[in-house]
Amino acid sequence: MHRNIQHIRKNPAITLLVTQLFSCISYAVLYSTLVLYMTQKLEFSSSSANSIMGLFVAFNFGLHLLGGYIGGRLLSYRALYLLGMLLQIFACLFIALQTVESLRLGLALFLTGAGLNVPCINMMLTQQFKPHDPQRETAFLWNYAGMNIGYFLGFSIAGYFQLNLNFYTLFIAAAITAFISSLMIIAGWHTVKDTSTPLEKLKVLHHSKKTLRFIGACSVVAGVFVGVFFLLQYAKTTRIFMISIGIFMFLFFIYLGLRQKEVINRNRIFAYVILSLGGMVFWSLYQLAPMGLVLFALNNVDRHIFGITITPQWIQNINTTVIVIGGFLMPPLFKKIRQYIAFGFPLQFALSLLLIAIGFFSLVIGIHYAAPDGLSSFSWITISYVFQSVGELLIGPIGYGMIGLLATENLQGLMMGSWMLIVGGSSGVVASYLSNYAIQSTTSNNPLLTNPGYAHLFLMIAIAATVAAIVLFSLIPHLERLIQARWK
Template identity: 30%
Template sequence: MSTFFGQHPENLYSICLTEIGERFSFYMARNILVLYMIKVFLFSNAQAYTTFATFTAFLYFTPLIGGYLADRWLGIKSSIFFGGLLLSLGYFLLAYSNQSFFYFSLALIIIGDGFFMPNIANAIGQLYQQNDSRRESGFTIFYIAIQIGALLPALFAGWIISQFGWHNAFLSAAIVILLVTIRFYFNSYSTLKYRLPYFLLASIIISLFSLALLIKNAYIANMVIFLFSGIFIFYALKKSFSHPPLQRNRLLIGFILTAFSILFWALFEQAGMSLTIFTEYNVQRSLGAWTIPTTVFFIFNPFFVITCGPLIAKMWLWLDSYHLNPSTPAKFAYGTLLMGLGFAILPLAIKTQAIDGYIQWYWIAISYFLQSLGELFISPVGLSMIVELSPKEMNGLMMGVWYFATAIANVLAGFIAKWTTIPSGSNLPLITSAHYAQVFSWLAVFSIVAGFIMLIFIPLFKKMITASVSCITPPAKHPLEVGSLH
């Protein structure tokens, strides 16, 4: 297949189209979920935040299991197919379920995501030989497909809700993922396994009920997430100390950067929680006679990622040609600082609020622009950092650490979002704006301070690597000094 990025395997188009459909469905549901819980089920803001945070946290657990099951029993294509069917069923139930079945709908989506997400990326990787120069370009196309899938719901969700109702927004998600899954089925029928092992089917049913109960009882769910994540991370940390000094220090740097990333992702996830409610009730969204739906504001992040991503990539290449390309820890630090600035802009906006308490919509756009830049500094290098700093036999374990840390970040995001609520439960801007300004200010301070702490740590990282290298070899420039830690 010939593309702007060069010649690629024919199946790349099919896989990317499937991913666009899956991301469309996911972000259609994600973008409206908190508003749906508050406006339809009449959840309090705090209850909606907690449910959303627990749901998104479990989304980072199941892919670890789904990837293993694909390798051991199902295969990549069968896992994608079954995952797509489960996702479609989950969104369909979300469209027509009452509050009792609401949690089962979310559980189905979590399980379906576990089968689908890790294996769609693996399917891209299998299109290329190990040293194929087109691999990176292929994953770039795949990343663009993800952003397109995330951008489209922001354009249509508000219109669908206003014209056809909340339930039909979820129904559109169910239909789209079902259509791309069926297309994937007919494109891959010869290699699919049609039957799930009975024990696996039983495990899915047990997991469905367990997850539904946990999401409904978020306090217990949070304890489970912290417990399992803590055990897994402790095991990985203990295992890292069994390696020689050089590898051990590299792994410790990976742990430190992963720990700092928790704050970044906890703030990043406010887009689906506190920032959604802030936009709904505290932002002047009128343009003439038209009121901009809150869901339209979700267009900013994928738009800025798509437009700024290539520019950032070119900037890294240009800086690298002058040996000025920032290290991975430096990029983490700059990304965290940008996230802090994204929140720092909001208290300033509140100070400019109108007499009725509303702020202008462009302040939210500026905040999302800064947050998206921060994402571009961290997200593309996060998993590659894990691979770079880990010995080969620890790659899978450290990937698990990254995903478990992200799950913790989502739980933390729920606590942060609840911090933005006030005891009265009011959403009137004249009542809530001062509290929002205070919380956003603190979040900005935490993020900016964390960014500067990371910058201070960079010489220590270099010293750790240098010390461990000198223990086993004469002093020399280590690759991490050149490309990752200077």
């Protein structure tokens, strides 16, 4: 046993894999349970819970820029990751107190912590390999698998405790997993140190300057925490603010494209704008999972299989399973397909929209054939999640790769940040609006009363996604000319 622990401590890839696994458990607990916790325990209205959940998703993506900026400049990635996990530990403990005030305080702490540690763990892993090291891809593949195992465990734990509304124990368990993640990074402290970062290159910094950098990092983190805490008090206004930022970023990149002197750079920025719009549509629908879909699964789906009650959180493990299996099957499949056709980003984006449209249309069929008590068969939501998950495989992993192809070196950071803000941040807010649209006419949980609203929403979503897919399919030749890439 001691020898195995020593092996983990000396192997940075394994250290980071286990660290990632435990950190994802606490995130999965909050992602899958917050709406249920707010409505079932804190007696929030469904619309208020959806609004806060939309901001949770938005801030979670948008604040990744925070870690990307501070890490390697003001604090080492390992120190920043540890700080982020400590914030998440206290966040889970505050949320476990089961009051509205402690919930808002806990969410602000958790989101600030998540904004710090997600970019850090990826950078710590990146620094362990040279650019063309063949082990690099394998390490990231295993790290991605560890992340999804963490999600699977988190969803499973959340569902188990939610069955008995034992939210206190659930959030204490989430705090414990975050604590274990912190211990893992401490255990491997010397193996995951920074290399080739601006901070590392300044080893000769005077002690006073190091102190100033530390104080600067803490000040930025404290400022972000206060800002997030304040914005969570005004969910409706903040949602409008987040949407406005997304619109501004779209307009900014159109302006930036027009300013480019080289035609190839201008065309690729315009291609990025078009594909980002497609990504915005997909992720806005996909992010319904922890909001409108979780409430639909709770109240409008027959979740009993062979005498076992399936919790809404466990349903999300359908997605995790498809992602893990598909993550291994998709690369060789793509390689085979590209021997016959140009299977590039535009086609993948269009297909992802078509698949998520099919997923939501299956829910409409399920509602149409619902039982007399209004409950849909579990098979229909299963089919929906499978199609959505395959769509995610087509658009999720390649989004960041797309930026590497389309952006010039001086614009890569800006494009990466805007992709996270537009596709991640704004989509969470849009999803909250869509979720509230389905329940706007009633406060009841009776499926016979809420089914018409859900059926109308899911049908409109399916039609909108289909139209977006058709538009992207028609634009593929034009986008290929703009991008000027050869898909291999």
